[in-house]
Amino acid sequence: MARSPADPAALFAAARQGDRAATARLLSLIERGGEPGRAVGRLAFPLSGDGYTVGLTGAPGAGKSTLTSALIGHLRSLELEVAVLAIDPSSPFTGGAILGDRVRMQDHATDPGVFIRSMATRGHLGGLSLATPEAVRLLDALGRHWILVETVGVGQVEVEVAGKADTTVVVVNPGWGDSVQANKAGLMEIADVFVINKADRKGVEETRRDLEQMLDLSDLPHDAWRPPIVPTVANTSEGVAALWDAVLAHREYATSTGLLTERRNFRASEELREIVAERLRERARQICTGERWDDVTSDVVALRRDPWSAADEMLAPVEA
Amino acid sequence: MARSPADPAALFAAARQGDRAATARLLSLIERGGEPGRAVGRLAFPLSGDGYTVGLTGAPGAGKSTLTSALIGHLRSLELEVAVLAIDPSSPFTGGAILGDRVRMQDHATDPGVFIRSMATRGHLGGLSLATPEAVRLLDALGRHWILVETVGVGQVEVEVAGKADTTVVVVNPGWGDSVQANKAGLMEIADVFVINKADRKGVEETRRDLEQMLDLSDLPHDAWRPPIVPTVANTSEGVAALWDAVLAHREYATSTGLLTERRNFRASEELREIVAERLRERARQICTGERWDDVTSDVVALRRDPWSAADEMLAPVEA
Numbered sequence: 001m002a003r004s005p006a007d008p009a010a011l012f013a014a015a016r017q018g019d020r021a022a023t024a025r026l027l028s029l030i031e032r033g034g035e036p037g038r039a040v041g042r043l044a045f046p047l048s049g050d051g052y053t054v055g056l057t058g059a060p061g062a063g064k065s066t067l068t069s070a071l072i073g074h075l076r077s078l079e080l081e082v083a084v085l086a087i088d089p090s091s092p093f094t095g096g097a098i099l100g101d102r103v104r105m106q107d108h109a110t111d112p113g114v115f116i117r118s119m120a121t122r123g124h125l126g127g128l129s130l131a132t133p134e135a136v137r138l139l140d141a142l143g144r145h146w147i148l149v150e151t152v153g154v155g156q157v158e159v160e161v162a163g164k165a166d167t168t169v170v171v172v173n174p175g176w177g178d179s180v181q182a183n184k185a186g187l188m189e190i191a192d193v194f195v196i197n198k199a200d201r202k203g204v205e206e207t208r209r210d211l212e213q214m215l216d217l218s219d220l221p222h223d224a225w226r227p228p229i230v231p232t233v234a235n236t237s238e239g240v241a242a243l244w245d246a247v248l249a250h251r252e253y254a255t256s257t258g259l260l261t262e263r264r265n266f267r268a269s270e271e272l273r274e275i276v277a278e279r280l281r282e283r284a285r286q287i288c289t290g291e292r293w294d295d296v297t298s299d300v301v302a303l304r305r306d307p308w309s310a311a312d313e314m315l316a317p318v319e320a
Numbered sequence: 321m322a323r324s325p326a327d328p329a330a331l332f333a334a335a336r337q338g339d340r341a342a343t344a345r346l347l348s349l350i351e352r353g354g355e356p357g358r359a360v361g362r363l364a365f366p367l368s369g370d371g372y373t374v375g376l377t378g379a380p381g382a383g384k385s386t387l388t389s390a391l392i393g394h395l396r397s398l399e400l401e402v403a404v405l406a407i408d409p410s411s412p413f414t415g416g417a418i419l420g421d422r423v424r425m426q427d428h429a430t431d432p433g434v435f436i437r438s439m440a441t442r443g444h445l446g447g448l449s450l451a452t453p454e455a456v457r458l459l460d461a462l463g464r465h466w467i468l469v470e471t472v473g474v475g476q477v478e479v480e481v482a483g484k485a486d487t488t489v490v491v492v493n494p495g496w497g498d499s500v501q502a503n504k505a506g507l508m509e510i511a512d513v514f515v516i517n518k519a520d521r522k523g524v525e526e527t528r529r530d531l532e533q534m535l536d537l538s539d540l541p542h543d544a545w546r547p548p549i550v551p552t553v554a555n556t557s558e559g560v561a562a563l564w565d566a567v568l569a570h571r572e573y574a575t576s577t578g579l580l581t582e583r584r585n586f587r588a589s590e591e592l593r594e595i596v597a598e599r600l601r602e603r604a605r606q607i608c609t610g611e612r613w614d615d616v617t618s619d620v621v622a623l624r625r626d627p628w629s630a631a632d633e634m635l636a637p638v639e640a
Contacts, residue, residue: 038628045626261621268627269617273608275631280600288593297589301581306365307588308358311595 008039015142020115023142027117030134033278041134044141051140054247055165056150057187062171063197066234067243068150072108074240075146083115083144085135087151115144129274132164133267164267166260167250169243170227171195172211174203188214191227192254193246199231199239225253287314328359335462340435343462347437350454353598361454364461371460374567375485376470377507382491383517386554387563388470392428394560395466403435403464405455407471435464449594452484453587484587486580487570489513489563490547492531494523508534511547512574513566519551519559545573607634 008029014022029036056064068084075082108114119131132149139147149165170191196207208229220226228246232239254260287293296314299305328349334342349356376384388404395402428434439451452469459467469485490511516527528549540546548566552559574580607613616634619625 041628042626046623049623264621265617268620269608269613272613272617272620272627272630272634273604275627276607276634277601277604279631279635280604281597284593284597284600288589288596293589293592297585297592300588300592301584303366303369306362307592307595308361310592311599314592314596315599 008036008043012040012043018112020112023115023138024117026138027119027135030138031119031131033130037131037134040138044134044138047141048137049140051136051145051147052251053136053147053149053165053167055168055190056148056171057168057190058171058195058197059173059176062173062176063234064150064171067171067195067197067232067240068148069107070232070234070237070240071148071244072114073237074244076108076111076113080146081113081144082146082148083139084117084148084150085132085139086116086118087132087149115139130271130278133271164270166254166263167192167247169193169195169247171197172207173198174201174207176207176210184214188218192225192250193243194227194229195239195243196229196231197234200233204231225250225259287317328356328363332360332363338432340432343435343458344437346458347439347455350458351439351451353450357451357454360458364454364458367461368457369460371456371465371467372571373456373467373469373485373487375488375510376468376491377488377510378491378515378517379493379496382493382496383554384470384491387491387515387517387552387560388468389427390552390554390557390560391468391564392434393557394564396428396431396433400466401433401464402466402468403459404437404468404470405452405459406436406438407440407452407469435459450591450598453591484590486574486583487512487567489515489567491515491517492527493518494521494527496527496530504534508538512545512570513563514547514549515559515563516549516551517554520553524551545570545579 006025008026011022011026011029015026026040029040031037056068058064065086068086072082072084108116117135119135136147136149168190170187170193172187172194174196176196194211196204196211208231211229215226228249230239230243230246232243234240251260254263293314296305296310300307300310326345328346331342331346331349335346346360349360351357376388378384385406388406392402392404428436437455439455456467456469488510490507490513492507492514494516496516514531516524516531528551531549535546548569550559550563550566552563554560571580574583613634616625616630620627620630
């Protein structure tokens with residue numbers, strides 16, 4: 001196949017015919033942002049809506065990639081197609097760096113029913129908040145209806161990105177208590193399913209009790225979803241079918257109770273907010289430049305004008 | 321003295337009469353931001369312009385607080401008044417936390433010629449970029465013409481805050497090479513004076529050679545300022561007079577060559593940019609709320625409208 005053209009519409013047409021390189025290039029356009037990224041978004045949007053996202057998060061080393069790989073295997077055995085977005089908020093680099101950890105996932109690299117992609121922030125946090133939902137929408141529009149979103153780490157950003165999935169799986173290990181103390185509350189808040197991975201090690205029951213106790217304390221309404229706790233050994237795929245059943249049970253709950261719609265409304269609102277903020281940042285970049293800007297700056301240094309009235313003057317054209 | 325009133329104008333009048341509690345409360349208003357903070361700024365602005373800021377930065381444990389305390393002692397022996405702003409970008413807490421490390425500075429706590437204040441980000445980076453120049457302006461307007469700005473740490477933010485002083489002192493220790501490898505380049509870029517503190521330890525000459533070599537490699541124009549390297553033992557005040565002389569020499573250079581004006585222009589421009597960005601963030605918060613916002617969000621979820629055109633509609637009132 002000839003190298004795909006750079007034009008978003010042509011790339012999108014090729015991607016819909018199954019051209020994986022075109023899909024990869026569309027995702028790069030989304031990641032890079034700006035007008036070409038938005039053009040991809042506009043093409044994908046009307047064809048999206050059937051996808052379901054499953055977020056996986058947990059501390060580094062918890063075995064998320066191995067678990068994701070085992071989940072891919074399970075979904076393929078059910079003859080489902082699957083896409084994986086691996087998000088690394090801490091790394092400004094795309095692809096290479098993070099894929100080093102994902103050797104196992106590459107077992108699936110030649111399977112046309114599997115699409116795996118790493119995404120990074122390019123050093124700009126807003127960038128990831130904007131790019132992730134667009135990437136999901138693109139994969140959805142291209143017919144990848146099961147989308148796993150894996151995030152590395154348990155910091156605030158990771159928890160936020162992971163928590164924007166339809167169902168969120170939090171991966172811990174036996175003895176997790178010591179390693180992620182800091183952000184336990186954040187993880188409790190977003191978990192729809194808990195996985196105790198590496199369950200062939202000792203301490204599984206203590207960890208389960210620990211989690212149950214935290215769930216008891218978290219004051220869930222009696223009719224709310226209580227996150228099930230699934231032990232897995234991702235290496236051998238033990239427990240992975242049970243994990244998937246737990247995900248499907250949560251999906252059923254979320255769909256029938258309206259929780260899914262509520263979450264998607266919240267997510268859309270967050271995304272719109274982010275788009276509005278980004279547009280305003282662009283506007284600020286336009287305002288804060290040029291000869292008039294230099295004049296105003298000199299006035300402030302010379303005490304001829306205070307910085308707030310100077311900012312007011314520069315902002316006058318955009319103040320309604 | 322009666323407890324100072326909360327009104328910025330009354331507080332400012334009291335602070336000009338030497339009421340230190342009023343000064344502290346004005347700084348709190350600045351730190352908190354919003355309209356009262358801006359009101360303080362407007363009062364201080366026309367009376368500012370005579371202050372000179374000396375930034376001190378370096379890795380945690382380099383002895384910046386002890387050095388600052390020794391510098392205060394030296395300035396007081398020269399019968400100069402001095403204010404210290406200790407900036408901690410990593411801590412969301414003001415005062416308490418950071419002052420634990422600053423016991424030595426408290427030697428000067430009862431001296432009316434010395435004013436010391438810690439400032440923190442309150443978890444909002446823009447906040448510190450906005451508050452620091454305003455705090456400097458306030459102290460300047462209150463007649464504190466020598467203002468030391470100490471930042472904790474050598475990360476990008478710390479380097480940026482420190483680098484916005486009129487003269488920047490970078491504090492290292494013998495053997496610094498190992499500890500701050502990551503941000504050496506950033507420190508080299510902002511240093512006007514290098515201090516090798518704890519110079520009673522071994523390794524001073526190697527560290528000096530290391531710094532000289534980096535300066536040789538940094539390709540300074542032949543008529544540019546070459547940062548002098550001053551060994552100090554802050555504990556005993558050894559070398560502190562020489563450090564102050566180096567600061568004054570740089571000040572003389574910066575004033576006579578126009579470098580000072582250039583820096584202040586750049587700083588004013590950065591501050592204006594930050595004010596503009598903050599106003600736009602406020603605008604975004606106003607836009608992204610209310611019934612119309614909810615309607616638009618529901619439209620996006622229902623695929624009736626794509627998020628970019630939705631954002632366009634919400635932004636229409638502020639797009640010129």
